[in-house]
Amino acid sequence: MISREDVAHVARLARLALEPDELERMRAQLDGILAYIDQLRAVDVAGVEPTSHAVPLVNVMREDAVVAPFPQEAMLANAPDRVGELFRVPRIIED
Amino acid sequence: MSAPAQAGWEVVIGLEVHAQLRTRSKMFCGCPTAFGAAPNSQTCPVCQGMPGTLPVINRTAIEYAVRTALALDCRVNAGCRFARKHYYYPDMPKNFQISQYEEPLAEEGLLEIDIDGAARPIGIQRLHLEEDVGKLLHEGTLATAQASLVDFNRSGVPLMETVSKPDLRSPEEAAAYLRAFRAVLVYLGVCDGNMEEGSLRCDANVSLRPRGSAGLGTKVEIKNLNSFRNVQRALEYEVQRQAQALEAGERIVQETRLWDADRDVTRPMRSKEYAHDYRYFPEPDLVPLQIDRAWVDAIRRDLPELPRARRRRFVAQHGLPPYDAGVLTQSRALADYFEAAVRAFPQPKLVSNWIMSELLRALPGDDERAIAGAPVTPERLAGLLGLVQDGTISGRIAKDVFERMLRTGQDAPTIVAREGLTQVADEAALAAVVDRVLAQNPRAVADYRGGKTAAAKALVGQVMKATGGKANPGIVNRLLEEKLSRI
Known part of the structure; x- marks a missing residue:
């Protein structure tokens, strides 16, 4: 069973502020999801290549050609805050 | 430490x-x-x-x-x-x-x-x-x-x-x-x-x-x-x-x-x-x-020669000391520069000396762009060394010429002709300078005669100075020896 501490840790990593009742609700839901994973574990996958994609596709690449970038103004247009040509972000706190 | x-x-x-x-x-x-x-x-x-x-x-x-x-x-x-x-x-x-x-x-x-x-x-x-x-x-x-x-x-x-x-x-x-x-x-x-x-x-x-x-x-x-x-x-x-x-x-x-x-x-x-x-x-x-x-x-087949292999080859093929080979292979551009210069002037150690002392004094050897775009191209360095070899200019003057080549981007013959730097190999003219220097430096002459052969070096220096570095050192040495032995 996943612990409240685990949920709090993951929430912190995802920058989610959870109230105690939300934390418990998330814990219960994650528990259910993990139980489902346990169910999948029961399937015999011996000899099956692990996969990360549902489509049987590999090696999708492009040539190294420059495409005109978006106009600087367009890219800055939605910035909540800026200084000249730069985005301005709130103080960085490394805690 | x-x-x-x-x-x-x-x-x-x-x-x-x-x-x-x-x-x-x-x-x-x-x-x-x-x-x-x-x-x-x-x-x-x-x-x-x-x-x-x-x-x-x-x-x-x-x-x-x-x-x-x-x-x-x-x-x-x-x-x-x-x-x-x-x-x-x-x-x-x-x-x-x-x-x-x-x-x-x-x-x-x-x-x-x-x-x-x-x-x-x-x-x-x-x-x-x-x-x-x-x-x-x-x-x-x-x-x-x-x-x-x-x-x-x-x-x-x-x-x-x-x-x-x-x-x-x-x-x-x-x-x-x-x-x-x-x-x-x-x-x-x-x-x-x-x-x-x-x-x-x-x-x-x-x-x-x-x-x-x-x-x-x-x-x-x-x-x-x-x-x-x-x-x-x-x-x-x-x-x-x-x-x-x-x-x-x-x-x-x-x-x-x-x-x-x-x-x-x-x-x-x-x-x-x-x-x-x-x-x-x-x-x-x-x-x-x-x-x-x-x-x-295919990528493997196209791999260029890598620094270590090239360094070993510089020692084996060009007979360079390992130290020189290390310096010259610090970047691909510098190694290419050396090999191009050696193709045009096949005296690897001399070319190496010039690159290490003169070229690298002016340009950082690990800077591909600076070396590839050096105003003194490998061919021009070879041209300069050719002028030294055939006696047109002295080795000392050649260093000044190199500096000017770096500054102006011109080739050696142009600079030598314009600045009148051609080495003086005219024996009669040099003999007159040697006589004058001997007359002006009685003390050095006396030292030499007293057994201090090092005094001859000072006299050679005086002759070189008097000719603005353009005197052919071989001729000056011979003239001095002859005249000193006759005094």
């Missing part, structure tokens, strides 16, 4: 080097990668990490990484995959960096470095590709800044990370590894190697263990090592710090420290352990790569 505090400890260092690949466009979008453009003028929704955009892999970035992997004798994995590395920092607005984790592009290689004249193989653990992140400018220092400014031009530039094994045993070896690694990248043409512009960046893992022990001590990661000098100085400081702590019976804390080049210290970064909990998972927007063997073989 061999401070007493370290005597009982063995230093264990591994380096992680990040190299920006010299592709025209970014790793996952077509934005240009040129350095120095106006902030945020080379971005698009993909490299600014906007929702709903899709990355597409740059084929050339893969090719460059394979090329590097082969040059480092790595195993290029048949299959590899990109992964998301999650963290929150304003240099990466989508809150994850596309990188590689469990299935990197290549593993298990080695890079040979030279330590005290002996080759030492340093293991390469892995080589993988990722995207670079944006650049932050803090208003003041990070600690006091009320806000930070972001330029995303660098965001999405292909970045190749190469992790060495913990095989390095001193700060000097770490610096030697970084130099050798940079030379390989520059020879391969995959990275410009410009550390000032951030094309090549280095993090180090360092720990100490009791000498003779096989286990590993607690390691500390040092970031922000952006020059060869910083790598060595930061590691020297850190080794000393750890040795003192261990000697005092303290435990080393596993942490990330930042090198402060202004204060010459490493200091801890204020980030807790969970910052390293990156929750990697396979990047769902990119399908796996299965690198075709035929492609790998």
Whole structure:
């Protein structure tokens, strides 16, 4: 069973502020999801290549050609805050 | 550095080097990668990490990484995959960096470095590709800044990370590894190697263990090592710090420290352990790569001669001392310069001397662009040496001519003709100068006759001075000897 501490840790990593009742609700839901994973574990996958994609596709690449970038103004247009040509972000706190 | 505090400890260092690949466009979008453009003028929704955009892999970035992997004798994995590395920092607005984790592009290689004249193989653990992140400018220092400014031009530039094994045993070896690694990248043409512009960046893992022990001590990661000098100085400081702590019976804390080049210290970064909990998972927007063997073989066939091989060949083929060969192969451009000059003037040691003393006095030998664009081309250097060889100018004048060639971009014959620098080989004219010098320096003459043969050198110097350095030294020597013996 996943612990409240685990949920709090993951929430912190995802920058989610959870109230105690939300934390418990998330814990219960994650528990259910993990139980489902346990169910999948029961399937015999011996000899099956692990996969990360549902489509049987590999090696999708492009040539190294420059495409005109978006106009600087367009890219800055939605910035909540800026200084000249730069985005301005709130103080960085490394805690 | 061999401070007493370290005597009982063995230093264990591994380096992680990040190299920006010299592709025209970014790793996952077509934005240009040129350095120095106006902030945020080379971005698009993909490299600014906007929702709903899709990355597409740059084929050339893969090719460059394979090329590097082969040059480092790595195993290029048949299959590899990109992964998301999650963290929150304003240099990466989508809150994850596309990188590689469990299935990197290549593993298990080695890079040979030279330590005290002996080759030492340093293991390469892995080589993988990722995207670079944006650049932050803090208003003041990070600690006091009320806000930070972001330029995303660098965001999405292909970045190749190469992790060495913990095989390095001193700060000097770490610096030697970084130099050798940079030379390989520059020879391969995959990275410009410009550390000032951030094309090549280095993090180090360092720990100490009791000498003779096989286990590993607690390691500390040092970031922000952006020059060869910083790598060595930061590691020297850190080794000393750890040795003192261990000697005092303290435990080393596993942490990330930042090198402060202004204060010459490493200091801890204020980030807790969970910052390293990156929750990697396979990047769902990119399908796996299965690198075709035929492609790998083709890349292998096109590998250029690498620095070490070229250095050995310079010794074997051109008869150069190993020191010269090392200096001349520090960059591909310089080695090319040397070989082009030798083709035009086949006296390798003489050419080497001129490059090492004159060319490298003016230009940094590891700067590909500066050497390739040197105003004195290899052919012009050969032309200058030809003028010395046929006696048109003296070796001393030739050095002045070289300086002028560098300044003006003109060739040697033009400068020699314009400045009237042709060597004086007219015996009658030189004999008159020699007579005058002998008459003006009775003391030196007396010294010489008294057995101080060194006095003859001073007299030669006087003749050279009187002729503005243009006298043919062979003739001056002979004339002086004849006249002195007759006095």
